[in-house]
Amino acid sequence: MNILQRIRLSVFPDKQETNQHKHGRRKTFNSFLLHFRPRSVPERTLRFSLTWGLGGMAAVLLFLLFGSGLLLKFAYEASPGKAYESIVYLNNQVPFGRLLRNVHHWSANALMFVVFLHCLRVFYTSAFAAPRQFNWIIGLTLFSAVVLSNFTGYLLPWDQLAYWAITISTSMLDYIPGVGTALKEWVLAGSEPGSKTLVNFYAIHTAILPVMLLFFLPFHFWRIRKARGLIIPRSPGEDPSVKGEMIDTMPHLIMREVSLAVVVIAVILLTSMFFNAPLEDIANPGLSPNPTKAPWYFMGIQEMLMHFHPVFALLVIPGLLLFGLLSIPYINYEANTTGIWFCSNKGRKMALIAVVFATLTTVGAVLFDEFVVIANQAGPSNMLSNGLLPFSVVLAVCIGFYVSIKRTFSATNNEAIQALFTLLITSFVVLTVIGVWFRGTGMQLMWGA
């Protein structure tokens, strides 16, 4: 055996058995892949309409982000004087610099959107039920890491958009009673965004959050294996214990995943070639642009701030929503609906009603508040008329909706909770849409551009 053969043998020991080199190499590769996967999977879990490939897309985007982010680290300088310049230099002088930044930008935005849809998919197929309860919590942790990554990354270019979005978002902390101001000063390392804030955010963005993601992502995958793979999709009334035919992971699952990954990468690259990541003027603490908006994924909260006293918009309501999200897998459900889209046909109808109801009431409430309540209010926002009163109305509407839809359809609590969740998610989406597209100069409501 010559030296090359011996080296090859040390890398691919399987090859020793036969002369069929190709076969041996493929086998080694396959057994490596199968560290992450079972040897075979139920054929029905491969259906695209079960997962829509969302989890896989999120993973691919995350790796695009790690790759592009790693390269950006070599171009970026984290200080207020130099950050903006380094981005302009990257954009205009460095070969492929602009493309690289675009890839990072669009992947990050796509990831936000994809993980949100992934979360909805898991919810609407009841994939959070035992034994997957804790994986829902891990998923929420990953979700918050993604939100925080987007948020901390937002400041780094140090342009007007970045500076004011961070100013607004961190000032929200001021309203947490007692510790809020101290907390804000910790995050900003001062009382307003400055060089230390940038260093803080850079460290969190490029070290703490990536490590957190790299830890929780395998954890998330491992729990899927522990739960014996994905949920089995079924139609209403079908027996949950029927597993169906098993099929080899390689090539059936792996090839699907690889093709999905290729499509995602192609879409991101194409988008990055034709659409540039925004970069406004360099940050100017003396001039808030008009209008000043938070990043789009925070616009729902910013829109709530237009209507509620900050203690309610930032603490009470998000706190309750977070509590609700965390408790979803631990509620005692009447029926086992795992694998059925929208629980049942009835559940589907109820969710649809919730979407329509939420859209109409949210739009109505925003218009009413804007043109009737606020238009006639002079003086500062106060806890009672801008906080407790509208909050109680919203809460009463939610409870009333839950009780009446459960009674009208004589539904199980699975279906009723799903309808309530749909109501809240739809309202949040509507608020986000209003904030992003229907707020113009001075944050006035407007129609069209």
Next chain:
Amino acid sequence: MEKETHSRRSFLNKLWLVLGGVAFAEIIAVLFTFFKPRKTEPTAADEAAIITAGPVDNFEPGTVSAFVAGKFYLARLEDGGFLAMSRRCTHLSCTVPWVSAENKFICPCHSSEFDIRGEVANPPAPRALDLYPINIRNNILTVNTGKLRKRSVFAPDQVTYPKKS
């Protein structure tokens, strides 16, 4: 004898646990002080915090002047009194421009409005604009930007009047 050995072992185990707890607390304390924000802005005691705005007569009644370096507005009310106000909106810290055409401060972020006294004219702002103390000596007006004073509403005793000469 065996009982004694056992109790000694459990005592030592507990001791290790306590020592570990102390070490952990120390690390937390170190991290806490390491990350504690250190003051970078001038405080009341610093010379740099005192901004000289100039002679009182430079400011017409009913006008607002911006001081970029000190990050504040100097408003002279119709009755001749002065207010020095922070330019940060009390809602979510945007910089509030003075819109002289409307005689109001209008925040571009969430459309809060304040009148010339810093009083909230339109929500969502929850408080009137923050104040800085004013000192008038020999008709020269100075503002101490190291001493931010929060207030919920406007009150007449917040206004500083020049001595009648």
